[in-house]
Amino acid sequence: MGAQKKGATARVSEDPEELARHPLQAILLADSFTTKFRPITLERPKVLLPLVNIPMINYTLAWLESAGVEEVFVFCCAHSKQVIDYLESSEWSSQPNFSVTTIESHNSISAGDALRLIYERNVIHGDFVLISGDTVSNMSLTQALQEHKDRRKKDANAIMTMVVKQSKPSPITQQSRLGTDELFMAINPVTKQLLYYEDKAEYSKGFISLDKTLIADNPSVILHNDKQDCYIDICSQEVLSLFTDNFDYQHLRRHFVKGLLVDDIMGYKIFTHEIHSSYAARIDNFRSYDTISKDIIQRWTYPFVPDVLCGSSAIKVERQGTYRASERCTIGSNVTIEGSYIWNNVTIEDGCQLRNAIVCDGVILKSGAVLQPGVILSFKVVVGQQFVVPAYSKVSLLQQPTQQDSDEELEYADSTSGTGELRSDKLNGDIAPDLSEIASELGTGGVGYIWKVFEGAYDEEWRHSVAPIPTDKLVKLMLDRDEDEELLTQDGNIISASGELKTDSDGNGSEDDDNEDSRDDYVSFEKEVEATFLRAVHENVKVDLAVLEVNALRLSYNMASVDCGGAIFYSMMKLAVESPHNSASELHRNAADIVTTWQKLLKSFLHDIDEEIEVILKFEEMCLESAKEFAALFPQILHLLYDKEILQEDAILRWADEKEGADESDKVFLKRSEKFIQWLREAEEEEEEEDE
C-alpha cells in the first residue's frame, strides 16, 4: 500500500519533468494539399511564394522560433526539391537551438498521409505544434501550451488544442475576410472543449443540427459563427497514432477533427484556445493572400514584418494595398497599378492598367495591356499589346491539367504535383514550338494559356479572388438571401406543423423528419429509373442492359432492391397511362403490352415476396394519387400481373391479409379485388387438398 503510494507520487513529480525534457517540436506541412493557388503552384510550392517579398515559410519558421520551438520537421511533398534547396541555402539551416529537418515524400496526397509518414519516422517524442507553412502569426504559444499540458494532466484524452480567433464573417457573403467559408463551432464555454465543427457549410441547409447528447452532456454550449480557425494546433503524440490507426483520415479538419467529434474515438477530446490581441491567419486562397499582405504591411503581425525579417531589402509602400517589388522590376510610364501584387523581374510597359492582380516573376506586360480585377499571371507569362485579360482569369505557361475532378478528395491526388514539377522541366525545353500556338490566347506577342474556369466553379471564383467582391455580386447575394429566407420560413412552417402533430402523438412528427431526406432521395431515384426505362423503351435497349442500368442507379442512390421494383413498376404504369388511349379497356391493353414486353426487367428485381408486395402497394398509391385512371382497373391489372407470374399468389394474399386490419379508406382496392382474391384463396385451398 505504502509502496504503491510512493510510486504514484514519484510518477506525478516525474511527470512535468518528463514533459519538459523533450524539446518542443513542430511539424510544418510545406504543402497545403489543395489546388487553390494554381496555376502558380504548378511551378513553385506555395510556401515559397513571396508574401510581401519574403517567402511565406519564413514567417512561419520565424514565428515557430520565437515561440520557443526547438525542432521543426518540415514536411515537403510537392516541389520538395525546391523547398529543401531553399531551406538549405537559407539562414534556417544554421540556427543555433533551432533545427530544421526536412522530411521528403513523393506519394503523400494529404495531410493525413504526411502525418502517417512522420509517425513511421518516429521522430516526435512529446507534444508538438502542427502548422502548415503558409501561416502567419505572432501569438505567444506559452499560454496555450501550458493550458494544453494542464489539461493533459487532468485528462489524458485531451489530445489537441486548436487556436481560434475572433472573426465575424460577412453576413452577406458568409465568408470571413480571409475568404474562407464560414465556420460553425460549438464550444463549451467553461472547459473550452470543442464539440462541433462544420467548415464546409452546406448552404442548402438552413439549420445546424446539434446532437442531442451533446446538449444533454453540457448544460451550456456556445455556438460560434464568429470565430476563425487559425490552423495552429498543439497536439499530443496520440494524434499521429490516430492518423495511423484511421488510415482513411486525409484532411486535418474534415476527417480528423470531425472524426473525433462525431465518432467519439476512444473518448478523445479537442479543446480550443482563443487568442485576442495577437495575430494568426493562414493563407488559404488568393483573398487571404491579399488580406494578410495588407495586414503585414500595416504591421499587424509585428515583429514578423519584412523589414524586421530581412532588414536589407527596401520595401516601398506606395499606396495602400499596393507595393512594388524592388528587385529588377521595370515599370513604364503612365501605368496604373491598384491593389496588385507584382513579384520580381516583372516588366510592365507603358500604359498598362492593373487592378487587383497577382503578377508572378518574369511576367512581361506589353504596352497597353489591361488586367481586369482578379487576374493571376503565373511565371513568365507575356501579355500582348493592348490585350485585355478578362476578370478572374488565371494565366500560365503551363496548360491546364485536364482532370476536372470537382471531387475534393481527388484534387488532393493531382495536387501532389510531382507531375507539375516534372512537366515544368519538360516544358522549358518544349516551350518554343508551342509559342506560336499559345500566342493567340494573349494577344499579339503574348505567351501563356488562359485557364478555363470549370463550369460551376465560376460562381465561386470571385469568392477567393484577390479582387474585392464587386458590388453587383453583393446585391445579388442580398437578393438571394431574401429568397433563401422565404424558403427557410416555409421550412419553419413545415416544422411547426409537425410540432403541432407532436402535441397529439409524440412519435409521428419525429419519424417524418427522419424520413424526409430519404424520401427526397427516393423521389429523385424514381425519376432516374423512369428516365432509364423510357430510354430503354424508345431506344429498344436490351433487357439485360436495362437491368444493369437500374442496378447502377440503385447503387448510386443507395436504395434497396425493393425500391427498384416499385420504381420500375411505377414507370411502366406511367408509360401506359401516358400512351394514348380512349377507354379503360384500351388502357388495360396498353398496360398489358408494356408488362408483357418488360416483365423480365421487372421480374429481375422481384426476388422475394416482400418486394412483390411493395409493387402492389406502389400500385395502390398510384391509383390514389398520380394515375387515378387505373383505379377502376385495379383488379384487372392485379390479375394480369398474376398471370404473367410477376406476382405470386402468396404476395397477393399477404397483401390482402395486411390490408385486412387497415382503415376503411385504405381498403378500397382490397374490396375491389375481393373477387380475385377469393378466387386465389379457393385455388390455393384446392391445391392444398390436392396435395393431401
Place this chain on the structure above:
Amino acid sequence: MDFQVVVLAGGNSKNLTPLVSKELPKPLLPVANCPVLNYVLHQLEQSNLKDLIVVVEGEDAALLVGAWISGTFIDRLHVEIAAVPEDIGTAGALRAISHHLTAKDILVVSGDLVSDVPPGALAATHRRHDAAVTTMLCSIPVSGPLESGSSGGKDKAKKLGRYNIIGLDPSKQFLLHIATGAEIEKDARISKRILHAVGQMEMRSDLMDAHMYAFKRSVLQEVLDIKDTFQSLKEDVLPYLVRSQLKSEALLNRTSQGEENSNEKVSSQNNQAFISRILANASTPSFHGLYSENPDGSSSTRKTHKCCVYIASSSSYCVRLNSIQAFMDINRYVTGDADHLLSPNNIIGPSPKLGTKTTVGPNCRLGEGSEMGDKCQVKRSIIGRHCRIGSHVKAVNSVVMNHVTIGDGCIIQGSVICSNVQLQERVVLKDCQVGAGFVVTAGSEYKAESLAKKEK
C-alpha cells in the same frame, strides 16, 4: 402601466389527480393552506399589475374561482373571470378571450406558478426592448430530497432534468432558439440565419421557460389569428415567434387590416428601430437592427421583431405546480424559508389545540380550528383547517388539507390527504395521494398509491 395581465389558471389537471376534482379546481388547490392562484395574484399585486383576466377551463370551475377571488381580492385587483372550454390549449384560451385584450402589451402568466420573481421586472424588460415577446427563464428547480424514498426522488430529478433548450445571444437579452416538448429529445436544429446575424449563440439546457410571457398585443393577436392551428403558447406560438424574428411575417402581412397601432408601427418603423436602440442601452445597434440594414447603411424593408428574455436570478424561486412531485416540493419550500411568498392574508388564525406531549416540528403549518390528540408527531407537514387528529398520529413530509379526520395511531409519510378524507385507526400511508372525501378503513396500509372515490 399599460399592461393587461392574463392569468391562465387552468382547470382540472390530469397530472394532479386525485388532488384536484370538480369541487376543487386546480387554481384553488391549497399550497400551505392557501390556494395556489393566490401566489400569482399576490405577486402581480406587488408589481402593481392590477388589470387582470383570469381564464379558467370549464364553467363550474370558473364560478368557484370567481367566488374565491371576489372574496379575497375585492377592492385590491380589477379581475375579470373568463371561462373557456377545456382542452383548447393555452393559445386556444388566449384566442377565445382575444377580444377582451385592449392594452398595448399583454402579460400572460400561468396560474400555477409559485415564484418570487416580480412580474414587473419582466414587464419592464419587455418595454425596454420594445420586444414582440419577452419570456421569463428560470433555473431548473432542484427536486428537493424526500426523506422517504429518496431514490425515487433522484430518478425523477434526472428525468425532469431538461425542460427546454434555449439559445441566447452573448448579452443574454435575446432569445434566439427554443426547443420545447418532444423536440428536446431530438437533435437540436439551429437556424444558421439567426446565427449569422448574431455571430455567437449560447445554448443552455439548464434554463426553463417559466410560463410567464409578455406579448405585444398586436403581434399576439395576429399570430393567433393567422396560425389558427396553434394550440400551445409554449410549444407553438413562442417557437414560431423566435423562429421568424428576423423575418417578421406577423407584422408584415396584415398591416392594412391591423388597428391603428400596427399601422403606426409600420409607418414609423425606422423611427421605432432607432428609439428601441436607444432604449436598449446599446452602444452598437442590436443584431436585429444590423440585420435589417442594407450594406449601405439604409434601413431596408426587412422586418424584424425582438424576442427577449428575462432571466430570473438563480437564487429566486420559480416552480410551476404541474405535478404531484412539484406540489410536494412547493409545499415544503413555502413552509420552509420562503415566508415572503405568502401574502398577508395567509396569516394563520388562533393556534390549534394540541394534546399533551404532541410535538410540532419546524417547517410545519397548522390551519385554524384543527385539533390534535396526545403524543402526536408532526414534522415538515402542513395540516389544514378544522382537522381532527387523534392520538399517537405521526405525520412526516405530508400535506393534510381541510376537514380531515385522522384516527388514532395513523402514520402518514410523504402523502397528500385531500379535504374531507377520513382515515380510520392505525392507517399507514407512505407516498400516497388520497382524493377528497375518501374513507380509508382501519388498519389498512398503502404504499405509493393513489386513492380516490370512484367518479360516478
